[in-house]
Amino acid sequence: MNIEDLEKEKNEGIENLPLLERRKFLQMGLTVTGVFLGGSVLSLTSVSHASDQNTDPEMDIPTDDQYPYPIHYGMVMRQNRCIDCERCVEACKQTNHVPDGHGAYRTAIQERLTTENGSEKREFRPVLCNHCNRPPCVRVCPTKATYKDPETGIVVMDYKKCIGCKTCMAACPYNARYFNHEKYAIDKCNFCIDTRLAEGKKETACTAACPAKVRIFGDLKDKSTEIYHLLHTPDTKIWVLRPDTGALPNVFYMNA
Amino acid sequence: MIQNRIKSVVAILLAGSFFLATNSIAAEAYDEDSYGPEAPIAWDKPTKVTFSHKVHTMDSGLTCDACHDELFTMETGAVLATGKMTMAAMAEGKFCGSCHDGNTAFASSTQCASCHTDVNQLVPEDPIVWTKPVQAVLFYHKAHTEDFGLECDACHNDTFVMQKGAAEKADNFTMQSLYDGKYCGKCHDGSTAFASDTRCNTCHIGVKGYNRMTGNEDSHEKNHKDTQAGH
Amino acid sequence: MTNKSISAIFAETAEPRLATPGMNRATIFFLIVTVVGLSCGVLSFIFGHHIIYNNTREMPWGMLISTYAFWAITSTGLCIYAAMSHVFGGTRMGIISNRMVWMSIICIMGAFATIGVEIASPHRMLIYNIISPNPTSNIWWMGTLYGMAVGCMIIEFAGIVTGLARIALILGVFGAIAEVLANSCLGGVFATLPARPYWYGAQLPIYFLTAAFLSGAAATILFNVLAYKIRGEKMSHAVHLGVKSAGKAMTLVLILYAVATFWRLVSFYVGGPELGRTAADALISGPLSINFWVIEVCVGLLIPIILIILSRLENVNMMAFAGFLVLVGQFVARYDLVVAGQIVPQNLGWDGLPPFFNYVPSIFEFGVIAGGIGVVAFGFLMGERVFGKTFTQKEHH
Numbered sequence: 001m002n003i004e005d006l007e008k009e010k011n012e013g014i015e016n017l018p019l020l021e022r023r024k025f026l027q028m029g030l031t032v033t034g035v036f037l038g039g040s041v042l043s044l045t046s047v048s049h050a051s052d053q054n055t056d057p058e059m060d061i062p063t064d065d066q067y068p069y070p071i072h073y074g075m076v077m078r079q080n081r082c083i084d085c086e087r088c089v090e091a092c093k094q095t096n097h098v099p100d101g102h103g104a105y106r107t108a109i110q111e112r113l114t115t116e117n118g119s120e121k122r123e124f125r126p127v128l129c130n131h132c133n134r135p136p137c138v139r140v141c142p143t144k145a146t147y148k149d150p151e152t153g154i155v156v157m158d159y160k161k162c163i164g165c166k167t168c169m170a171a172c173p174y175n176a177r178y179f180n181h182e183k184y185a186i187d188k189c190n191f192c193i194d195t196r197l198a199e200g201k202k203e204t205a206c207t208a209a210c211p212a213k214v215r216i217f218g219d220l221k222d223k224s225t226e227i228y229h230l231l232h233t234p235d236t237k238i239w240v241l242r243p244d245t246g247a248l249p250n251v252f253y254m255n256a
Numbered sequence: 257m258i259q260n261r262i263k264s265v266v267a268i269l270l271a272g273s274f275f276l277a278t279n280s281i282a283a284e285a286y287d288e289d290s291y292g293p294e295a296p297i298a299w300d301k302p303t304k305v306t307f308s309h310k311v312h313t314m315d316s317g318l319t320c321d322a323c324h325d326e327l328f329t330m331e332t333g334a335v336l337a338t339g340k341m342t343m344a345a346m347a348e349g350k351f352c353g354s355c356h357d358g359n360t361a362f363a364s365s366t367q368c369a370s371c372h373t374d375v376n377q378l379v380p381e382d383p384i385v386w387t388k389p390v391q392a393v394l395f396y397h398k399a400h401t402e403d404f405g406l407e408c409d410a411c412h413n414d415t416f417v418m419q420k421g422a423a424e425k426a427d428n429f430t431m432q433s434l435y436d437g438k439y440c441g442k443c444h445d446g447s448t449a450f451a452s453d454t455r456c457n458t459c460h461i462g463v464k465g466y467n468r469m470t471g472n473e474d475s476h477e478k479n480h481k482d483t484q485a486g487h
Numbered sequence: 488m489t490n491k492s493i494s495a496i497f498a499e500t501a502e503p504r505l506a507t508p509g510m511n512r513a514t515i516f517f518l519i520v521t522v523v524g525l526s527c528g529v530l531s532f533i534f535g536h537h538i539i540y541n542n543t544r545e546m547p548w549g550m551l552i553s554t555y556a557f558w559a560i561t562s563t564g565l566c567i568y569a570a571m572s573h574v575f576g577g578t579r580m581g582i583i584s585n586r587m588v589w590m591s592i593i594c595i596m597g598a599f600a601t602i603g604v605e606i607a608s609p610h611r612m613l614i615y616n617i618i619s620p621n622p623t624s625n626i627w628w629m630g631t632l633y634g635m636a637v638g639c640m641i642i643e644f645a646g647i648v649t650g651l652a653r654i655a656l657i658l659g660v661f662g663a664i665a666e667v668l669a670n671s672c673l674g675g676v677f678a679t680l681p682a683r684p685y686w687y688g689a690q691l692p693i694y695f696l697t698a699a700f701l702s703g704a705a706a707t708i709l710f711n712v713l714a715y716k717i718r719g720e721k722m723s724h725a726v727h728l729g730v731k732s733a734g735k736a737m738t739l740v741l742i743l744y745a746v747a748t749f750w751r752l753v754s755f756y757v758g759g760p761e762l763g764r765t766a767a768d769a770l771i772s773g774p775l776s777i778n779f780w781v782i783e784v785c786v787g788l789l790i791p792i793i794l795i796i797l798s799r800l801e802n803v804n805m806m807a808f809a810g811f812l813v814l815v816g817q818f819v820a821r822y823d824l825v826v827a828g829q830i831v832p833q834n835l836g837w838d839g840l841p842p843f844f845n846y847v848p849s850i851f852e853f854g855v856i857a858g859g860i861g862v863v864a865f866g867f868l869m870g871e872r873v874f875g876k877t878f879t880q881k882e883h884h
Contacts (some may be wrong), residue, residue: 080456080457081456082456083390083456083457083460083462084391084460084461084462084463084464084465085390085391085460085462085463086391086462086463087390102537102544103543103544103545104544109462109463109464110834110837110838111462111464111465111837111838111839112836112837112838113839121457122457122458122460122461122462122465123457124457124462125837127834136680136681136682139621139623139624139679140623140624140625140626140676140679140680141621141624141626142612142615142616142620142621142624142626142627142630143611143612143615143616143619143620143621143627144615144619144620144621145615145619160611161611161615161619162607162608162611163606163607163608163609163611163612163615163616164536164606164607164608164611165606165607165612165626166542166547166548166607167624167625167626167676169544169547170547170548170680170682170683170828170829171680171682171683172682173681173682173833174833175544175545175833175834177544178544179536179537179544179547179607181535181537184607184608185607185608211389211390211431212431212456242682242833244681244760245681245682246681247681247682
């Protein structure tokens, strides 16, 4: 069942859970699965999984040290706000010197046209590297040319080590990697770690450029961040792309 | 063409005289000699337009020589046949525009429906496409006039000046202005019409939609095509 | 025995009967094919891999990867059969095992030549595979193990040539173990990618090993029959028995492989991710369907089984032709496997993408494939010329 169908499903009743249980459950969603948070968890994971909460709820409350990274960067996409103006794409290209052609881009907007009640329906979906907790690209790289930054959890490249076997491209569930023919190495989104975060900026180029505030970037751990707030708002439907691959992505989608 | 036009005018005049004969007795007597033909003059082409002598003479107190023959020759269909009676000419103060200048009478660029009886004939078939401040936003006149029955002056010229690209030139043609009740936000406030901060992609077609409309493939799709071709 | 000079060794191993003008012409021809073919690959280092090859962001792997897999798998098969013969000396294939060791080395050279021009920066590989190894990477293990295997086999072969039977035996076993593990990791490269449902799953490494047994047997038959063809003489009874054993093995594995292929495809239609099903559609009814039904199934499986039955394992020419067809089928099967895994857009349903990307290898990719074939053919002829007596010595004992 895909996410669109799931979205149409009636929520299986998170509102019936006591608030404390719900909070535990939501927190569990973040750290244990790294995938689902918010009110749609019950409808997105199996019911038996959900009932596991009652067997030993204390076990499921994460503590701060259960987050794998000191700063755990992630992004929320408020998908229905995206208008495909592609300022993000342009800003990324300029900021990160993404070359022209040969499939080079770090972020893109995907479009889906459907017909609903006789009229055309448009959807736009921003995509970029999901900086997964269990990144397939990092596992397959023979030379550790791509790795999780130990401070931030960002999946970064060490270009000089890249042999160009392209296994990471084949392994990525999100088509997030491209051959940078100028660097002669595989390249990808790195949440502007070198071009903006290193300079003390708090947002990625795409986030800063978005006029519709589609992209919310921040530290998933930090309770003061907007991303934390968005992901922990009860009864919010949150989904990730291709959860079936088990990559535990850190880019979350919602309509808000 | 002209013959047809004359025929239709004659037909309407005939119909009008029946109307006169049966209904006008109760009201103030209408004197066609001093007020002109009582039945409105109606054209079908190029768009449906009516002109009522009564409104201008009996109601407003104009005399015949206010218009005849300096502005309009007193002959059915004659002025129209010259092809010079256009909205542009009126804007320059010719024909109706000599009074309908916004001072003496309402400007010719306003209150379209006062004379144009079928507003749907006036609105552009093609959508308006704004590319600033973001690519790209579509507006269909027909959806608003036909489906929702709006008249031109619902938006023109208070909310939007009836001139191509005028809104785009303004610095405040932004979503914030819409939320403040300006531009589309005048109606799209959540009560009259869906709120401006919902259903974004009803109007926003994006770079992809714009390029598809204009026949340019955007770079991303081009990349896809490239990759499919293999390079 | 250990004090023999190099020239004395070659004097004993060389096959003077093959020093004919025809052989020379054939050898030079395949040398030219090798040089010209691999030059196509060298162009990628000059003009850019992204220009020379038709690989894309969406389909990063193409015919060069599949051909690498084909030669590597064939090498594994040859090595396993040879090692089994060496270890369990009694098997009838023992008599032809020296040739199989040589051809296993040659096939892996063909594989290395192909992937060497596919990888964008092989010089970085030489450094960082050693100083920055990633133990979770199948590619790292595969490369390392194939490297070890080829090292073991070269020493093994040196042992065979110089008569150091004990060294040859031990290194042969190590080489075979390394080859099996490397082959398994090659399967694992594809099998451990959940992003590609057509590859993902526990079956694939076993499937690759089955393919190795199949290709290895087919290559054993083909190269042995060819070895006698170029000598213009009839196969001895003992060698014939060895080829017959390879024929039996090939028949058995053909059935296993057909069964594995059948269930592999069925599995995509009973559930699981849509991407896997659509990829299977590419083979069953989509852009790879002619490849699949005509070449993989008919040419690569059905006709060889019929030919083997008709040959009654006696007609070696017919068996050799069956072996050739199996290799053709396997070559295309690897291509279909690699392409089908990537041919369905991962974001199908968005951006108006078609269900299948269109990948056609570039002329240069075909050139590199020819170069790889050149390497193997040249290596085969050179082996017969330089080590011909080593390959046949056991016959005369």
